[in-house]
Amino acid sequence: MMPRWKPDAAGRLTKAAITLFEQQGYEATTVAEIAEAAGLTKRTFFRYFADKREVLFMGSEELQDLWVSSIRAAPDRAGAMEAIESALDAVAQLFAERHPFARVRARIIAANPELQERELIKLAKLADAAAGALRDRGVADRAATLAGQTGVAVFHDAFARWVQQEDPDVMRALMDGSLAELRAVVMEGRGRAARPKASALRRA
């Protein structure tokens, strides 16, 4: 797990970048300024990041790996949503340490359409990766796709609420709330009798 700011070059560059993005805007900030603020060279910057955008997305791979490994590590008897929930547990733990960074990052992304698009693509890849990990566990194709989408929708909704408040430790509770709401929404107006039968699913 990554400490908030490592005393290493990547950590210093990240901290400098985030500070400058907040102070003077993402668009207006150059790689040269980031490197200077971190007391490092541009060349060092480019050893860690392809461009300034990557500073904001360096955690994406780690996040995806955590989703996939958590789904893989779920007990054999766990169903698709149980495996997704074990990934949500792990992700909530990872993020608790990143709250200050995540809050600033969310503000920067909200102000920049290009970064928003990149964020959407990251989330879509996360859903695909989760679905792939579920398929590897033997979950049927369609169920895996929809469980992956659902898991990421819950994560995204909870994340958006989490960065807007002060307590870093509530993410898992926010996820529970999102998942409960999702269940209520899709089952709205349905009694037990209206729940789909396996035979009906196979026909479609």
Place this chain on the structure above:
Amino acid sequence: MMPRWKPDAAGRLTKAAITLFEQQGYEATTVAEIAEAAGLTKRTFFRYFADKREVLFMGSEELQDLWVSSIRAAPDRAGAMEAIESALDAVAQLFAERHPFARVRARIIAANPELQERELIKLAKLADAAAGALRDRGVADRAATLAGQTGVAVFHDAFARWVQQEDPDVMRALMDGSLAELRAVVMEGRGRAARPKASALRRA
């Protein structure tokens, strides 16, 4: 509703573009070739499309408008998912006429990562627009967000199956199948007693 190929300039350009994309690949095809194949000038092309990519995405706005207007037009007493389902009805009708175009388009997009990203962004915007239309109906913020995400996940899953088979009229049935599967996945292992209560949702 748009006929498969209008005898107008935009329709001729679209048909020419799709044919060339299939024959020689999307990357290798130029706007000049598209215009020539349609018997038109490059200038005419640019009156309709900003670039060749736009040929594949010209229906996005119409699709989003249809989602929003269908959700708005749902009966007052309809809940969030009922309103989403009325949008799915309308979308299935719209697409039935577009099956040949949609199938070719899906193959082109599947072969091109940049187009896939654009497609993902289109879908994310669709989910946001649907959520916005639900909020306008008085649906609570979180329920609206999750219903929009769910609706688009169902649409996307059904769409991917629909372009892989021959019968243009099965899209609504495929959507029903996806929605039933989604319900089964999120309610997996839950009896009636385990369904979330409104009081629990308000706490979260």
